[in-house]
Amino acid sequence: MSLGQRLELRQGQGLVITPQLQQAIKLLQLSNLELEAVVEAELERNPLLQREDGDPLTDNDSGDTDSRESDTPSDHRELELSDQDSLRANTDLDASNTDLYGDDAPTLREAENHSADAGDGPMIDWSRAGKGGSFDGDDEGLESRHNREKSLSEHLTDQALIAGFTPPEMAIAQILIDEVDDGGYLRADLTEISERMGCSTDLIETVLTTCQGFEPTGVFARSVPECLKLQLIERNRFDPAMEALIDNLELLARRDLNGLKKLCGVDDEDLSDMISELKALTPRPGAAFGAEPSQTVVPDVFVRQDATGGWRVDLNTDTLPRVLVDQKYHARVSGSARSDNEKTYLSECLNQANWLIKSLDQRARTILKVSAEIVRQQDGFFVHGVESLRPLNLKTVADAIGMHESTVSRVTTNKYVSTPRGVFELKFFFTSSISSSDGTAAHSAESVRHKIKTLIDGEKMSGEILSDDRIVEILKEAGVDIARRTVAKYREALRIPSSVERKRLIK
Known part of the structure; x- marks a missing residue:
């Protein structure tokens, strides 16, 4: 066998995930606090981005600032999420997202299973999540130091x-x-x-x-x-x-x-x-001493009952960053750019700013779409309570809204919904199924855990301490086909002692 060099041409198909698409995917799984930190870091890095409230940009000249503040709305590309009608649960959204990322770019659904960090280029610096370039938050103020509790x-x-x-x-x-x-x-x-x-x-x-x-x-x-x-x-x-x-x-x-x-x-x-x-x-x-104050859970979605008896799903716009791109400022600065490096830098800043706004808008719409489908699937929970919670998995929701399971998983991570029954993480509504003993619909694992807790809580009234075997018999009479070891696992997850220990405690 001879060894030698030769040149071959091969044709094949492959997915190249761009840095901008990586950014859009990562934004989906961020909580509202993490998202705010990322947007704050990008505001400091990108001179073409600014908050909607009209904060001054990097130029300190008063005349330039005044001219930018007097720009008409048509001079800006803005993420406007205050219009609830455009973000209702019945909004017709394009699941493929091809209009968002362009005709030539791979869609989110195609890229979700691509775990490698491919390609180099302009991208948000994800390690810079905090504020920088300012002395406002570097040191603790004298007043706050005296007012806070001692550690x-x-x-x-x-x-x-x-x-x-x-x-x-x-x-x-x-x-x-x-x-x-x-x-x-x-x-x-x-x-x-x-x-x-x-x-x-x-x-x-x-x-x-x-x-x-x-x-x-x-x-x-x-x-x-x-x-x-x-x-x-x-x-x-x-x-x-x-x-x-x-x-x-x-x-x-x-x-x-x-x-x-x-x-x-x-x-x-x-x-x-x-x-x-x-x-x-x-x-x-x-x-x-010095206990860190507990962070209040801020819901990303509100679920309210409407006048017709149905359920209305709205985004919490207070948790969404409001940013815009100053197109007139970009035109003025780019006109004075001399070298190719300066022109390339401004072009990259503009592209990144536009992409960030598109990604934020798509993130908000995706959260709303997934939340609306979860509410539709679990409508019994909102009417009757946890006992009516249905078995639900990611695939069921993903197939219903035309998205990938990984997208639904990212969207429901660290996202909370405020309902008339309390504030829940979106992951709460995904529960495994337990088969029924009478051939009817399967039962949700969460509802079965609730039934076990209700039975044990009722021991004080009846005076009978229920063993795991007895709980299995009662649940089977109610149409739940469950094994004793599953009852023991759910009981331990609820931090409820065994029947022997409960008898000893009563004595």
């Missing part, structure tokens, strides 16, 4: 400064404070700290003993028993019987009261008092 680390540092530590001890104390988690527990190995600081373990133990006397009582504990011990010592209630109880918390979790009475050497009344004292303690002493 646990700051609270412990203030106490360390007045604890009378020597400079070496203060350095060790600061290391220990840095290793305390939000619950107040010390998550560090003292031997490792000793090697890092070049000091003896005894010195670290001495500093730790002092720090364990800080407020709140129980901080710097290395385990739950140690945390409870510190609090009992502070209350002068740590005796041998209580020590035996703390050392055998696993028996308390299993409600093995007879075993605890033997180990502690107490009777029923004393053991009951000791357990009541433990319940009054705080297993997470640091949880009350």
